[in-house]
Amino acid sequence: MIVETEGLTKRYGSTTVLSGLDLKVAEGSVLALLGPNGAGKTTTIRILSTLTRPDGGTAQVCGFDVAREAAAVRGMISLTGQYAAVDEEQTGRENLVMIARLRGFARPAARARALELLERFGLTDAADRRVRTYSGGMRRRLDLAMSLVAQPRLLFLDEPTTGLDPVSRTTMWDAIGDLVRDGVTIFLTTQYLEEADRLADRIVVLHNGGVVADGTADALKNSVGGTRLDLTFPCAEDALRAKAVTGGTADGMTLSVPSDGSAVHLHRVLDDVLAARVDVLRVSTHRPTLDDVFTSLTAVAA
Amino acid sequence: MTASLTMIGRSIRLSRRNFDLVIMAIVLPVMMMALFVYVFGGAIGSVQSYVDYVVPGILVLSTGYGATSTAMSVTDDMKKGVVDRFRSMPINGFSLLTGHVVASVARNALATFAVVLVALLMGFRPAASPVGWVLAMGVLLLYVLALSWLAAGFGVVARSVESASLLGFFMLFIPYLSSAFVPVETMPSWLRPVSEHQPITPVIETVRALLNDQPVSSGWLALAWSGGLLVAAFGWSTWLFGRINRR
Structure with a gap:
């Protein structure tokens, strides 16, 4: 299991966001965490990617405890958050080189990696333009590329296509599909059932901080009856x-x-x-x- | 180390591309100096003697503007989700703040250079020897470094870029309650102790004495204030940054 949580809880003041979440994700699979706003999806991702500490319960990612061994977890994962975490006033290439340098690439290797990712995500023409001038879809693609600089074992995608037009959404889905074929484990959250249906092997439905359903898309559909x-x-x-x-x-x-x-x-x-x-x-x-x-x-x- | 250097490169590149920041850092102090020298200078003494008096004060005032833009850029990173990406990566947490602080010091150095240059054109004739210059800039550097770490901490706690800019209000106000623009002796007796003992006064007095080649009386006090502030602000900012994940 690449992700394993037990009784994860998180409260903000008097609001309980997670009430004892148990999750297991197999390596190489795609899990979609589905739920309405406020169901606890983003909180779950923030805890698993070491950004937030749980109030109770345990979470292991790639075999390391997220609270006690955060540094080891960070070496294995990448996070693409809900809002494209890119520097608007840097170019696409500069953003990628920066991440590669932060990931320990030497300067020439960082430049080569940036070039490779720009090509892969169709951003070569826009490489030397400031991100401020990018469309929403290009921004998201750059954001995803930045998450792939160091080839993570596990990739967190928090609502990867929220706010994108249908064409950009399909492009993102294709890019995510390619990653799955490369064997990257993907943990994504979404509000779009179509997205979960298309990308995920397994869907976990979150509601009021707990799991209300867990299974394949087909199994979940059969549970409410046939055609x-x-x-x-x-x-x-x-x-x-x-x-x-x-x-x-x-x-x-x-x-x-x-x-x-x-x-x-x-x-x-x-x-x-x-x-x-x-x-x-x-x-x-x-x-x-x-x-x-x-x-x-x-x-x-x- | 590479992480800090990369972050420094990032912050400097971002400040170079932010026109507002450059204006704030350079043009404003220069304009303030012109205002003080030409508008108030005649009333206070002569333009010539006042420019020699006021330059250190303007230099310290401009560090306040610099600190404000530092706090605002830190808050901007905190709110934009960029910080989440950096924090989910295996890099030292405070390298992001280090980048901001070093860029802040660089912007201040530029502002100092511009202020001194314009002051020279306006008749500033410092009597300092090269050693005096180096010492004066050293004292200023330590103060700017301390103030930049303080600003970084403000940037981390501020709820929005707007509230981070409130720091500017204090930074703009505090230098007036010092010997920056008029001698403390001219202030009412109840205000004098405040102005004499606030940290900015020894810094200004030391820089002024060094530049005008006069005996330095408050040098150690200035170093103690700045050094103490630096240690406290560095500790506070990095502690705050480490605490983000409780939220």
Whole structure:
């Protein structure tokens, strides 16, 4: 286990942010910590990356205790925080060389490493421009590049795509995907279920400072039920008449029918409804999203 | 060591690119000096004798501006999340502050140079020997170093860049309650003890005596104040920086 916490607690004044968090992360995996604002995601990352001390419990990262052996932990990890931690008034290249020097690279090696990372993250053209002139996506890419200067074993990403446009987000996801293929363990937090779904092997849902669900994206989705068909009718009476032949649940002009998602089943449902002389306006298939999981979990926990 | 040097390089590069900082550090002290010499100088004595009197005071006043911008840049780093990146790396915690302090001293050196240069044009004729100059600059350097560490500490505790800039208010005010601009003897009797015994007065008196080649009476006192302040401010700032992770 590259990360192992036991009974981690953290309070700020009278507010309990973490109430006994137990987490285990296997080396080489991607864990997404999912939760609404204030669930304790950032606090967890701050504790694991040695920035904040827990009030109770223990946390081991790469085999070292985060409180007692912080220096050893720092040698193994990198952190990309919620706000791009880059120097606005330095160029992209200067930022990277600076980090490499701080990581102990000699000057020529630092320059070479900076060049390599600029190329890898598509920042070569902007290398000698001040970061102030970068777009949000470029900033995030530079921020990620700065975290990779020393090839960490474990990378913390705190909401890596919050505030990015869809294109930049996809670019970030691709970059993170490359890292996973290189074998870097990734511990990320996100509010976007799509992001967790796409990147993570395992998703831990955090709510009010504790774990409310833990599993793969598929397992979590299955826990709230399978695919369904949503049929929309011209009026509520039609929906009820259709319900008499197909079953399911009617809500106003819409009827939801449980389904396996196959074409055969869709055909049969439509045939049944038409045979009952009811007109269907629209049909849509609905696969449960992590949003459904999230909503049902946090509703129960609250 | 490499970490501190890298941080020094960073802070100096950042100050070079921050036009406001440069203005604050150089133009303001020069303008203050011109104001004192030409506006008040005639009333206080003659322009010629007053410029010789006031230059050390202006030099100390400009360290206050310098300290304020140091505190503001430290707070800026603290609030922008840059500090989180540095703190999550295996480098000595206070190398970041060392970078700020050294850059602060460098900005002050530049300001001192500019003030002395303009003062010479305005008729400043110090009688000091080269040794006197070196000693005077040495006394000033120790004071600036102490003040910069103090400013770094303020920068760490300040809640925002705006509140860090409040330091400037005190730094602007305190030199007036010293022998920087008028002799302490001219102040009301209740104010005199404050002005005589505050740390800035011996520093100014020593620098003034050295530059004007007069006998130095408060040299050890100036060194003791600055040295003591340096040790305390360094200890305080690094202790504060180490405590950030309790939050």
